[in-house]
Amino acid sequence: MNKILEVKNLKKHYPVKKNLYGKTRETVKAVDGIDLHINYGEVLGLVGESGCGKSTTGRTILRLLDPTEGQIIFQGRDITEYSRKQMRSVYKDMQLIFQDPFASLNPRKKAGNAIEEVLYVHKVKDKAERKERVRELFNMVGLRQEELEKYPHEFSGGQRQRIVIARALAVNPKLIVCDEPVAALDVSIQAQIVNLLTGLQKRLGLSYLFISHDLRVVKYMSDRVAVMYLGKIVETAPADELFNNPLHPYSQALLSSIAAIRPGEKRKKIVLEGEVPSPVNPPSGCRFRTRCKYAMKRCSEIEPKLKHVGGEHFVRCHLH
Amino acid sequence: MKEAILRVKNLCVDFHLDNRIIPAVDGVSFSLAKGETLGLVGESGCGKSVTALTIMRLLQMPPAKIRNGEIYFKGQNLLNMTDEEMRQIRGKNIAMIFQEPMTSLNPVFTIGRQISEVLIQHQNMPKKDALEKSIEMLKLVRIPEPEKVVKQYPHQLSGGMRQRVMIAAALACEPEIIIADEPTTALDVTVEAQILGLINELKSRINSSIIMISHDLGIVAEVSDRVAVMYAGRIVEYGDVHSVFTSPKHPYTKGLLEAIPDINMNRSKRLKEIRGVVPFPDEIKEGCRFKTRCDYVHEKCLAEEPPFIQVGNNQVRCWNYLSQ
Numbered sequence: 001m002n003k004i005l006e007v008k009n010l011k012k013h014y015p016v017k018k019n020l021y022g023k024t025r026e027t028v029k030a031v032d033g034i035d036l037h038i039n040y041g042e043v044l045g046l047v048g049e050s051g052c053g054k055s056t057t058g059r060t061i062l063r064l065l066d067p068t069e070g071q072i073i074f075q076g077r078d079i080t081e082y083s084r085k086q087m088r089s090v091y092k093d094m095q096l097i098f099q100d101p102f103a104s105l106n107p108r109k110k111a112g113n114a115i116e117e118v119l120y121v122h123k124v125k126d127k128a129e130r131k132e133r134v135r136e137l138f139n140m141v142g143l144r145q146e147e148l149e150k151y152p153h154e155f156s157g158g159q160r161q162r163i164v165i166a167r168a169l170a171v172n173p174k175l176i177v178c179d180e181p182v183a184a185l186d187v188s189i190q191a192q193i194v195n196l197l198t199g200l201q202k203r204l205g206l207s208y209l210f211i212s213h214d215l216r217v218v219k220y221m222s223d224r225v226a227v228m229y230l231g232k233i234v235e236t237a238p239a240d241e242l243f244n245n246p247l248h249p250y251s252q253a254l255l256s257s258i259a260a261i262r263p264g265e266k267r268k269k270i271v272l273e274g275e276v277p278s279p280v281n282p283p284s285g286c287r288f289r290t291r292c293k294y295a296m297k298r299c300s301e302i303e304p305k306l307k308h309v310g311g312e313h314f315v316r317c318h319l320h
Numbered sequence: 321m322k323e324a325i326l327r328v329k330n331l332c333v334d335f336h337l338d339n340r341i342i343p344a345v346d347g348v349s350f351s352l353a354k355g356e357t358l359g360l361v362g363e364s365g366c367g368k369s370v371t372a373l374t375i376m377r378l379l380q381m382p383p384a385k386i387r388n389g390e391i392y393f394k395g396q397n398l399l400n401m402t403d404e405e406m407r408q409i410r411g412k413n414i415a416m417i418f419q420e421p422m423t424s425l426n427p428v429f430t431i432g433r434q435i436s437e438v439l440i441q442h443q444n445m446p447k448k449d450a451l452e453k454s455i456e457m458l459k460l461v462r463i464p465e466p467e468k469v470v471k472q473y474p475h476q477l478s479g480g481m482r483q484r485v486m487i488a489a490a491l492a493c494e495p496e497i498i499i500a501d502e503p504t505t506a507l508d509v510t511v512e513a514q515i516l517g518l519i520n521e522l523k524s525r526i527n528s529s530i531i532m533i534s535h536d537l538g539i540v541a542e543v544s545d546r547v548a549v550m551y552a553g554r555i556v557e558y559g560d561v562h563s564v565f566t567s568p569k570h571p572y573t574k575g576l577l578e579a580i581p582d583i584n585m586n587r588s589k590r591l592k593e594i595r596g597v598v599p600f601p602d603e604i605k606e607g608c609r610f611k612t613r614c615d616y617v618h619e620k621c622l623a624e625e626p627p628f629i630q631v632g633n634n635q636v637r638c639w640n641y642l643s644q
Binding site: 150186198201202240 | 438513534537539577585587595
């Protein structure tokens, strides 16, 4: 098939609170059985509030965290059990862009060298060839050649994010996990970085897993969007379809929170009561039932399955 | 126009660092009417929080220094008051809701004690009554089981609950002015909707005026009556919320609004961007602050700072509107 990535029943549980003998008493079920796939050249948006498990999902896919259960299939290979060494070959095709460009660059390494290092690790032996590639990458992300010799602190936040993007592109990846790539940037800079990511995606035919809590940016960037709540995917659909016709009560509330800044954007606000329950003890049955105004008896007893409701639209709710 | 309860006139605040003077706020003027919500919007470093802290007289001096300006609260200049006089006003007449509820609440005191403190200080309420009023306030901000929560410590509450506690404390004395500095930035969107709804509801109940500070244009659009857009220490556009959002005049306001993707857009259409980066406050010595990033820049902009010009319903600092 044309899937670059397929994730099956992925779980990531963190043990917390060990007792005297080191036995785990509680686990945080950060990601609790999700299925998703990304096609070649596709952008999949992953939205949800903090603590819903979206970043953990991204990191587990990259095997920066070891999954508790489930399968990660990347370009037809099951990488779930790959060793660190085996993963190195995978990282040629799969890269990550973090939220915080301040924390993800070594302050003592010049921008050019930070990128060159990646090429070195990935066995580009010839120095001249490496230098040439770094120059090319700098060009691609809109940085000037004289900036190769600067240190991270000499750049602004937006430019630093450009360096991080250049570094991720160095090995010609096919899939990039973008974890809140514009969240730390000012509004006037966000558009520059969003445009850069879009341009690169089109030009290089990249696939993105685009993780963000900014619904407008996700809508703009994504072909399809998955909505996460408390470790589960509650709805996936093509971006237009999801934003025009959200079916899950949580998606409906989440999308109604988008503030209208232009005429014609006004939506009826759905204000949810209460807060997200703890992922240590998620509610039985449907995880959203404690805040759902449509909750029925069945919702606390049986967990709804992700149901196909036509096209590429799936929803996890007893109402549908 | 309604009577102004707060009037800020030509406020200039500098930060004196080792060998630099950073003009964080440079000539900011606005007024706030009774019962009105004023949105103060801008990117990080534009001076919006410094403006708020100066009104509250909470700015650390030094390094900060007020170079110029007056802040009139019901005819009295707050900047001329003694610390003791200011203490009588702060919390009682003017209250502030901060961005980070974890760092603004004292971790070693119970919630009840922190809310009662305001009441004991300002209204000489006996301790027992103050605690009862605290429970009432917590009920008002819809905290479940308030009798239990008053005995708890901040770390036992979630972020949304802590922010409610902050609001309860800020509103305890029914202040005439509430300054909310990014009150929902640390919160999730579904909780944000609850908090904004709550602030609005309480505002109409006690008829306070609000200064809502945010970098989020959406929030400002939703709650404000009037909006001031700040850039590099100045207000560049000022007007009622409808005019500013539907027909922005300043190139910066226009740029900001266009940089936010339309909900019906997708990536086949390029986003409009504002080129360049936000300048340091001491970087631009003369002319318009926005000149380095503006698409409509001309000679006059480089040399001379534009004054406020009335364009339609908005006040705009831009030379482009004078030539016509």
